[in-house]
Amino acid sequence: MRQVWIVLRREYLERVKTKGFILATIALPLLIIGMIGLSGFLGMQAARSDRHLELIDYTGQVGEEVTARVSALGYEIDQVDPATSLEEMDRRVLEDNLEGYLIIDDLTLTDGVFAYRGEDSPGSVRRAVLESVVVETILELYLSGLESGEAVRALIEGGSLEFESVAGSAESENAEVNRMVGTAVGFAGAMILYITTLLYGAYVLRAVLDEKRNRVVEVVISSVTPGRLMLGKILGVGSMGLTQMGIWGASVGLLVLFGLPLVAAILPEGVAAELTQFLPGPGVLALFAAYFVLGYFLFASLFAAVGAMCATEEDAQQAQFPVMMLLIVPFMMQMVTIEADFAWMDWVALFPYFSPIMMFPRAASGAVPVWMVALSLVLMVLALMGTAWVAGRIYRVGILMQGKRPTLRELVRWVRTA
């Protein structure tokens, strides 16, 4: 155990200390957070100019309401006396601190057309805000004659389609929302599992191959058994991966913790609540951890075996292809069938090598029964034991073997005789 730990520690420290790791792990999230923050900040600055607007309403019917609503959205706007001459208004735009002014007249009430006079065009964000406020106000004016004023308001703000199951009470409205959220979380999780397994698997392959190529392994192997060396390397790279994901996860957590209230402040109340429900709960996080750890070990042993049987970089590029296919195929199937879910795919998802990418999203969205999730985890553990055994034997023979890559038949012999 001590030796596994020594190998692990070296592997981990040597990786974590590289500039590449620090850059990818710490600088990248900082950069992304910074960019999100900056663009949000600039956007808000641009939209809410402190130079103010004015409004002339010749109809005398909607001016007050529009002014109130626009200022509620954070703009400075005042209504002015319709008797003010347009020459006087234009002069104030050119000489005083007036950004521009709106003209609402009869044509606005009939066709929804209104004017904005200013030195510069209002910009797309402000244009959209002003248009929707004016149109909503006029619609409400027209419809307020009807009895159901409140209903009209709700309609204007937008309706929603609600699913009702004919199968009985099993699918409540809540379950439907949960499933939608679960699908989104599952999709994101599958994506992360795919990328990290591929990434860290490649690290393991490289670590094994480098050690074999520069012959360090010949020195090390007189003091450590091949099994311990392989385990140490896989654990070392895995710890590095966990560190990296931990830091990334923590940055996302911080972003949510401090960013969400900021976002919620400028969004309507309902939207913010909807956003929060997409955060995964502890159960889903635990499932993700289980699939990540099992999947990582499964593929890391395969990549270690590939690294051990190759002598050159080019060799490894070719030899890792079958292993990559075990990741790419389920990923493709998952992406293609995001919407259309076939029942037989649930069974495909039980294949241990496909499970991380295909079963985790199903588990997260609750699309498969619990026993299936449990079964997939058990199958993965069994597959891991078998894979580690075979990979360990290939590794043991391979790391000391120089020359050309073994054929499939030779591989079988290695496994048998090692």
Next chain:
Amino acid sequence: MEPAVRLERVTKRFGKHTAVSEFDLEIPPGTIVGLLGPNGSGKTTMIRMIMAILFPDEGRVELFGGEPDFGRRNRVGYLPEERGVYEKMKVLEQLVFLGELRGLSRAQARTRASRWLERLKLGKWVGKKIQELSKGMQQKVQFIGTVLHDPEMLILDEPFSGLDPINQEVLEAIVREERARGRTILFSTHLMEQAERLCERVCLISRSRKVLDGDLKAMKRRERSGAVAVEFDGDPGWLNRFGVAGVEQVEDAWHIATTGDGQRSQILAAALDSGIELRRFEILEPTLREIFVRHAGESAEEEPTLAPGGER
């Protein structure tokens, strides 16, 4: 005492090429043994079999009286021919890693490594990455990794190649020192002169077969022709009585062929009688190279052609 290493009719083939053929060898503990032969004669293959990196097709390899298993291999310090180092690691960190793997504590590994680094004049380079060091320095670092855990036996594959003469001498001194502490040292080399300086026992290899092995002094005594070398100031006329065929001038000395011990005494007596001023009188011993050529043939020192068809 049981031999440190024993090979019993060991044969190793790579495809059609036989790298080591029916090899017998015993290495007594506490000696410096040189494995001598031209490039490609099978030295590295043999060493790799002793370290269980390769396995013989036929025959048996024993280390410390048993299978070269994990526990026994750990009693050996092994320096492979290709220099295996973690290039991106710092010098001291790499040595501490190797020391810890072999059972030293962290502190122990650190103090020992520092002491060795000082001794091999690498003190300044402790914090540098290995890839920043010259080839020779990397080799010294690797040598330290070999001796760090104070193994019972050192197996060194071409330890001197690539080192300048000063560093070669430093390394030779360390090898002698380890020998004085009762350690066994087996090293391979293609430099006959070096083996001659350093070894107590030699094993001569040519084309995957053993040519000759045993105690170097005994071997030389056995192989010597009985000729003597004489150096003197004065008239060389007295040499005439030994005939023209048996006398030849080599640089400052005269070499005289003899047929037995009695004749050597006669030569010495004649020299003393002739009134010359005698500077040196020595029984000539053959060099290792001469012994090697005598037993393996003139062509043996050339590299064998790849995959010789005659050897099956």
